[in-house]
Amino acid sequence: MKRILAATALAVVAVSATACGGGDDGGSGGKTKLVFSYWGSDSRQKLTESAIAAFEKKNPAIDVEGDFSDFDSYYEKLATKTAAGDAPDVMSIEIRGLAEYAGRGALADVKGKVNTADLDQSVLKAGQLDGKQYAVPTGVNTWPMIVNKDLLKKEGGKMPDDKSWTWDDYIAASQQMTQKSGEQVWGTEYNENPAFLQVFAGQRGEPFYANGKVGLSEQTIKDWWALLQKIIATKAGPGAAKMLETGTKPDQALLATNKSVYGSWWSNQLDALSKGSGQDLELLRMPKAPGASASGMFLQPAMYYTISSRTKHSAAAAKFIDFMVNDPEAGAIVLSDRGLPTNAKVLAAVKGKLSPADQKVAAFMDSIKGELSPIVIPPKGATEMEDILKRATDSVLFGKAKPDDAAKTFLSEANGALTK
């Protein structure tokens, strides 16, 4: 029996050894092999593959392998690979995962390795933790209000003055749209994304995160829920069940199917929304609380390029990131797919090539530049925030919990996740 066990064990080892052999050391012909992981849509995969091809042409000694998956399974795959000691050399990460990965020692400091001189320095800060540059932002996003101008005109609405409109104005305008259309379209869709709450709270001077904890007060959270409840009660927007159905992916958004006049999404989703809708979508500033001094709006890196702390090819990895953020050739291929480039030279070089929707985004970002709050990196554990907020919000909107209780639950669960 022992011998059998030994034989089996040997067989297992042999099998797994061959299985691992593929990815370990540099590829064929003395080339340095890099693995670059990222998530996204099919179109992003095509763009990225051609950017990789352009990079390999310039650097024949480096062979980049794109490791692509959709966002739902991306972190699961990345964590598993990291656990197995097989982390990709260059990893894409979004802002909520940054503290998680950097804080656990999975990322390398890129300072001095990647040329960051031409990047927007205020955005670049959003890649720094504990004085180290763990990540390079790929591009920026903001969380605006989006309006379908064609639909607005058709239903006899007026363009709001987004420099002065309040939350009440927004709800009234939306309610009017629902009524005028005979409930054929909704005035607005809304989104349970934490970014929305962040804007809302920012107008009261409350940051979403402060000192490694949630910086929101119970009252602010409850007022935000009251806002959503008012949208539902006045029929300015649909009920919570409908929003769960359409409110998470831009291709199912009510804006994309011309079923609502207003709605909020990330600015780099305007292109997809416009394509889906086929009508003229425009960006607006978010409505404000009366008398608020700050707009609450903020810039946020769409995602980051990072280098694994365990890579054997950090020079090649840095070269690749450098190419992606600084080389106009890469910029011309990737365009605004990973957010609007923060390298001013690249942006100037590719501006003419951007789609009409993305040109609007670029112009909009320019116009609100002076009104933005600084970027705050969410602490470790923030990856759970979206789910925790969604759960608490839904429990209120579906009448399963009182706002008082739900706000307490949210804060304790959220802080629990952050201090874990």
Place this chain on the structure above:
Amino acid sequence: MTLRPVEASTATGTAEPSVTSAERAGGRRPRRRKSSRARSQAWAGYLFLAPWFIGLFAITLGPMLATLYLSFNDYSMLTPPHWVGLHNYDKMFTADDRFVHSLKVTTIYVVVSVPLQLAFALGLAMALDKGLRGLSFYRSVFYLPSLLGGSVAISILWKKIFGTDGIVNTFLGWFGYHGEGWVTSPDTALWTLIILHVWTFGAPMVIFLAGLRQIPRDLYEAARVDGAGRWRRFRSITLPLLTPIIFFNAVLELIKSFQSFTQSFVISGGNGGPVDSTLFYTLYLYIKGFKNYEMGYAAAMAWVLLLIIGALTAVNFLMSRFWVFYGDEK
């Protein structure tokens, strides 16, 4: 395959299928010397079994032991595990409301959907047992949902059917009912999953059908001569003789439905919503391990699930003594 279990089992010196009934009756077993031929045949046997062994050790037993170890650790996957003793198990039952909630959701799901599904399967099996023309065609058609039911495609389809503008609401709209989406309302979401489970009645149905075929027809004839009605024949002949099959199906479906994952993962978009109404145990386990970086806790949850299913199955077997009737018992 012409593998001879006789040699294979004696070589290990443990199992006894080679012992004839005469030997068993006679008590003493003649000592056997292993010929070199027998030994080489034994090796051939193991060689053929190797794929199974590799599977068992590399992808079942190994990982199981690893999770057992990890369940006593705090393990984020990004950093090495560190030992915390029974903390994960302790937390589960004392400080995690969502864990208890997921257990509740799963229990409701199992307790409602398994009996319903079995009743449905039995009813259809009896209808098909009437000697329908084209039986094999119907059997395949009804079996189809079982093959597809756990798939992602069907879950997406379900989401559409029970959505705000889905078929169900369109149909109800003709009768003046205008409701919200069934899968996105916390009060109804779990019930759509239960319906989905009941709909996959094909596998138990086929087994029931085979079981019904085993019941001697003359029993029915005799009962009919004695004036037994349809219900009486069902109560006194079909049901008792079918109890082993019912038992088999019940055990199987119980184990399977406790581990349901795909349906709620797809329909809720991976978070068990709305408001945790479809938070299955395995989905919560997945969320803990892969989304919240608490792999140690997830490992502990996996072991608790194993214990729960094991205990329920044991109870099932104990109870079976009182209601399952095997034809050869007198």
